[in-house]
Amino acid sequence: MKPLDWVVLCATLGSIIGYGLYRSRGANTVDRYLLAGKTMPWYAMALSIMATQASAITFISTTGQSYVDGMRFVQFYFGLPIAMVIISATVVPRFHNAGVYTAYEYLEKRFDAKTRAIASVVFLLQRGFSVGLALYAPAIVLAVIFGWPDQITTLLMGIVVICYTVIGGVQAIAWTDVQQMLIIFAGLFIALAMIIAQLPPDVGLIDAVYLAGAMGKLNTVDFTFDLNNRYT
Numbered sequence: 346m347k348p349l350d351w352v353v354l355c356a357t358l359g360s361i362i363g364y365g366l367y368r369s370r371g372a373n374t375v376d377r378y379l380l381a382g383k384t385m386p387w388y389a390m391a392l393s394i395m396a397t398q399a400s401a402i403t404f405i406s407t408t409g410q411s412y413v414d415g416m417r418f419v420q421f422y423f424g425l426p427i428a429m430v431i432i433s434a435t436v437v438p439r440f441h442n443a444g445v446y447t448a449y450e451y452l453e454k455r456f457d458a459k460t461r462a463i464a465s466v467v468f469l470l471q472r473g474f475s476v477g478l479a480l481y482a483p484a485i486v487l488a489v490i491f492g493w494p495d496q497i498t499t500l501l502m503g504i505v506v507i508c509y510t511v512i513g514g515v516q517a518i519a520w521t522d523v524q525q526m527l528i529i530f531a532g533l534f535i536a537l538a539m540i541i542a543q544l545p546p547d548v549g550l551i552d553a554v555y556l557a558g559a560m561g562k563l564n565t566v567d568f569t570f571d572l573n574n575r576y577t
Contacts, residue, residue, distance in 0.1 A: 357528065358505065365509030365521040378514035379446045385516065389523050396522035398425075399529070400479040405486065411562065419565045 376382055410418055445451045449468075453461035484499040491498065509517050541550055548556075557563050567574070 361521055361524060362505060362509055364524055365513050365517040368513060368517050368520040375446065377516070381514070381516035381519065385519055389519055392526040393519040393522035396526045396529075399526075401483040402479055404529070405482045415562045416565045417567045420567065 374382075407418060440448065440451055443451050443454065445454065449461045449465045452464055480499050480502055481495070484495050484502055487493070487498040487502070488495040509521060513521075544550070544553055554563070
């Protein structure tokens with residue numbers, strides 16, 4: 346990499362860690378650590394949820410998949426906004442009124458400790474496998490850039506995330522997510538501008554979109570019934 350690339354990379358990682366630790370000040374009680382003292386603004390929580398939903402796989406794997414296979418994978422996300430609205434209107438108020446720190450604490454109050462333990466174990470197993478993939482995807486990219494083994498880059502990323510997560514709690518995580526989402530949005534707009542600027546002189550943006558549609562790259566819904574089709 347060029348010196349400027351190193352500066353951008355180190356500055357980004359350093360600012361994320363530093364900002365997360367800075368925002369973790371005062372997280373010295375359980376309420377502040379797990380609930381951020383219920384002082385987080387709505388826009389920060391919204392961006393944090395977006396960052397949580399959009400892992401590195403979203404920006405690394407799905408972009409390549411859309412280039413090869415089109416946009417049909419997007420149909421899996423159509424139900425997500427509806428589910429979010431239903432959960433916000435029904436489940437979240439119950440948790441808030443119950444005065445619990447986690448959903449599993451609510452399950453114990455509502456049912457028993459066994460239910461809480463089973464749900465916790467299932468969630469940890471599920472998220473453990475998911476986080477492993479989410480870490481490995483960008484680790485491959487960093488391994489190619491640095492020329493390091495992917496085991497090292499995976500371990501490095503895991504340590505960075507664990508540092509501000511364990512030290513700062515929810516408040517550090519949420520504000521770090523906000524920072525990351527702003528970086529992601531900036532990168533998306535810059536990438537879009539560069540793509541448009543580098544189109545051939547005789548090809549405009551509308552022409553490029555039309556060509557992508559003609560090649561089937563913009564098909565977002567697939568109603569075909571085929572057991573060999575992953576989108577059936």
